[in-house]
Amino acid sequence: MRWLPLRFPKMNLMNSKRPLQKLVSIFCKDLRAGKPHLVLGLLWQIIKIGLFADIELSRNEALAALLRDGETLEELMKLSPEELLLRWANFHLENSGWQKINNFSADIKDSKAYFHLLNQIAPKGQKEGEPRIDINMSGFNETDDLKRAESMLQQADKLGCRQFVTPADVVSGNPKLNLAFVANLFNKYPALTKPENQDIDWTLLEGETREERTFRNWMNSLGVNPHVNHLYADLQDALVILQLYERIKVPVDWSKVNKPPYPKLGANMKKLENCNYAVELGKHPAKFSLVGIGGQDLNDGNQTLTLALVWQLMRRSWRWSESQ
Known part of the structure; x- marks a missing residue:
């Protein structure tokens, strides 16, 4: 294969195991059958994860x-x-x-x-x-x-x-x-030099935790759109969360959902409406434990409360996958 040899940055395989299970909607039976487009799609996703790390x-x-x-x-x-x-x-x-x-x-x-x-x-x-x-x-x-x-x-x-x-x-x-x-x-060969003596708030670069990376990889493995690059910022309009509900067979009424491009005036209100709907679905029919969590928390990017919802989504997704 002309792509090799190539060395990727070290990846925690135990951490990536679950996110890779459903990459490009591929199952073990597809690998055994050797379906070319699915196998190639899986290989591309794995290579992409390594290259983009x-x-x-x-x-x-x-x-x-x-x-x-x-x-x-x-x-x-x-x-x-x-x-x-x-x-x-x-x-x-x-x-x-x-x-x-x-x-x-x-x-x-x-x-x-x-x-x-x-x-x-x-x-x-x-x-x-x-x-x-x-x-x-x-x-x-x-x-x-x-x-x-x-x-x-x-x-x-x-x-x-x-x-x-x-x-x-x-x-x-x-x-x-x-x-x-x-x-x-x-x-x-990035050939870049970190800027010095600039008014840059470097505290923003604390990096994501292993848990956050696992959640983000899992979402992207399910093919959500848009791709989740930053866990909290990319969930603030709840579109990804609503797609995740569909993946776990929680019905979403998309006629109630506001989609981009959002209007210049009132854009945040449209996103907040989506977040409120996402919390509503989480309470019923998903029957998640969302005590003290409101749409405003998702819209604000509240890390603790956003993770509480995402964790329940991922756990339900695993259970659904294992039952198939």
Whole structure:
């Protein structure tokens, strides 16, 4: 397999066991049957978890270098790993004088952005014990896209980062494989420096607990939309919670649910209405123990009370899965 060898950051397998049980709606019988699309989907999710493990501010404070003028650390923390990768790539492309990209598909097909990205992140030998790696840009002027992509990947190989894509994958703009390629580049050569002497509230980067990560992984394993990147902030409109109710066979009347885009005026009220409905469903028909928990608590991102509801959702989900 061309993706290997690759080393992922250490993951607590006991912690990830349950979240992986239902990835891409796959069951043991599907693995035994060797259903290609489900097996490939499972493999992609596992690889993605490994690649994205350190692409968050709480684990890599140097990502704060990507802050834009007037942007707060809290706003940057709300970006998904994919959004952070795109911003990271554009940060280096802008410093190289090259144009920004909007995606890892159509905008990278000619490999030219990749050439500039590699040239920017390659070690310059300025740190003690760091060997200089020079990127040969001559392939940038190759007229054939496939040959240009191969030349680019030869330069990526100098960094030990040729995994995940072939020249054809680059030229076709395969979004998943190119995303994995860029994530691998970031993990090995982020080329970022943590900002100093800036008015940044670093206390926000306390990081999530193992329990919180388990809850978040479990939600994402069920395919909720949007993807949950930050447990409390991403539940403040209760849309994910309502989807979780459906997963445990608690009926949701979606005609009562407010969906984005929310109006500029009264947006929070619409989200609060969703949260109130989520608590209502939790009390009946789900029959959860929600004493002292109201919709306002979910909307406010109250950690203790949000976790109390989420824990009961996950426990019910496990019981339902084991009964199938």
